[in-house]
Amino acid sequence: MAIETRPDTSQELPEESPYDALMAYGKERGYKLDWLQQQSSWGSHPNIGDTDSGGFLLQDADLGPFSQVPDSSNNATGKPRGAIQRDSAPRVGNYPIRTKSDIWLRNGAQLYEEAIQRQWSSATDIPWDSLEELPDEIERAECQLATFLTEIEFVAGDVPGRWISYTTPDYYEPRMYLISQIMDEARHLDVFRKRALANGGGLMEQQKSNAAVRSVIDSARDFTEMSARLHIAGEGSVLSVFRMGELMSYNEAEKSIYRLAASDESRHVAFGVMHLQYVSQTDPERKEEIHTYLDDIEIGLTRQADPQNPAVRGTASNTAISILMGGGADDNSIEEGQKVLLAVRARQVKEYMQRVRVAGFGERFENGRANAALDDYLSA
Numbered sequence: 273m274a275i276e277t278r279p280d281t282s283q284e285l286p287e288e289s290p291y292d293a294l295m296a297y298g299k300e301r302g303y304k305l306d307w308l309q310q311q312s313s314w315g316s317h318p319n320i321g322d323t324d325s326g327g328f329l330l331q332d333a334d335l336g337p338f339s340q341v342p343d344s345s346n347n348a349t350g351k352p353r354g355a356i357q358r359d360s361a362p363r364v365g366n367y368p369i370r371t372k373s374d375i376w377l378r379n380g381a382q383l384y385e386e387a388i389q390r391q392w393s394s395a396t397d398i399p400w401d402s403l404e405e406l407p408d409e410i411e412r413a414e415c416q417l418a419t420f421l422t423e424i425e426f427v428a429g430d431v432p433g434r435w436i437s438y439t440t441p442d443y444y445e446p447r448m449y450l451i452s453q454i455m456d457e458a459r460h461l462d463v464f465r466k467r468a469l470a471n472g473g474g475l476m477e478q479q480k481s482n483a484a485v486r487s488v489i490d491s492a493r494d495f496t497e498m499s500a501r502l503h504i505a506g507e508g509s510v511l512s513v514f515r516m517g518e519l520m521s522y523n524e525a526e527k528s529i530y531r532l533a534a535s536d537e538s539r540h541v542a543f544g545v546m547h548l549q550y551v552s553q554t555d556p557e558r559k560e561e562i563h564t565y566l567d568d569i570e571i572g573l574t575r576q577a578d579p580q581n582p583a584v585r586g587t588a589s590n591t592a593i594s595i596l597m598g599g600g601a602d603d604n605s606i607e608e609g610q611k612v613l614l615a616v617r618a619r620q621v622k623e624y625m626q627r628v629r630v631a632g633f634g635e636r637f638e639n640g641r642a643n644a645a646l647d648d649y650l651s652a
């Protein structure tokens with residue numbers, strides 16, 4: 273409606289009920305004043321913060337009806353949460369995720385805000401000029417590892433990405449968080465690609481077996497299962513590797529890459545842990561089903577962590593990590609590197625168990641349900 277069609281109400285409205293009076297005044301004169309409808313929180317002011325306290329945050333913006341998250345949603349029209357429904361609005365989405373516990377987590381808005389505040393650029397935040405010529409076998413190993421990471425980072429963005437359009441806008445916090453994750457994964461993909469190409473090498477051979485990646489892709493029938501496999505198991509394992517990145521870095525550029533990527537990954541893992549925790553607390557009927565996913569995840573985790581398994585020991589990415597951690601491609605260095613790699617695997621398993629405990633499924637480690645092979649890594 274054009275601004276000039278609004279009635280001049282400045283002189284004539286009683287102060288005690290400006291909204292009702294304005295509606296009555298306008299309607300008497302033939303105006304259709306639907307645009308004037310307002311929610312009950314009209315007139316309330318959120319804490320808009322200041323830059324020292326982190327600024328105006330999404331979690332502080334949502335007041336009254338805007339903060340009320342329904343346990344189930346029939347919003348198929350793209351209506352923003354808390355906005356007034358228009359009955360003639362067409363449907364724009366047939367969202368399979370319309371039950372809160374299917375995707376929700378506590379503090380999703382905070383995690384999203386953190387993601388936005390911690391964005392970085394692979395172009396300008398990595399000291400690329402610290403790269404110097406490396407021995408051939410080290411450069412080859414860097415390039416092989418970077419190729420592997422580029423390949424799996426693609427999946428880490430692709431798989432959660434499809435859930436965004438499946439989710440009702442009433443659960444906008446996890447939706448927007450997932451959008452930020454996809455941006456993070458695009459940056460990881462680009463930074464490892466750049467590392468492969470930056471120092472005279474290039475992308476090497478892709479993975480021979482992508483069973484772990486396939487299990488994440490195939491699990492995408494249910495968000496919670498996908499999240500447990502991707503965020504908690506897959507990205508959790510990658511995070512443990514990134515956190516030991518110092519041990520396989522040969523310059524400041526590589527250290528920065530692992531440090532910045534680890535900071536992003538810890539957020540992705542936190543999302544998965546917080547979501548699973550929400551499910552365990554609000555939808556306990558699903559616990560047994562989720563334990564079944566964890567059974568399967570642990571088979572993959574212990575197989576992947578087993579340094580005696582020749583299929584795993586010999587993979588290009590594991591050999592590359594062993595060379596980088598051992599400092600060379602001769603037998604002694606690789607042997608040394610494999611010992612460090614075993615420590616990385618042990619850390620992956622320990623951190624996985626910690627996350628599962630925080631998520632509310634720790635009973636599996638007490639009642640004998642967890643994979644027995646996990647214990648081998650605890651003592652490693």
Ligand SMILES: [Fe+2]
Binds near residue numbers: 425457537
């Ligand atoms: Fe990533």
Ligand SMILES: [Fe+2]
Binds near residue numbers: 537540
């Ligand atoms: Fe990630």
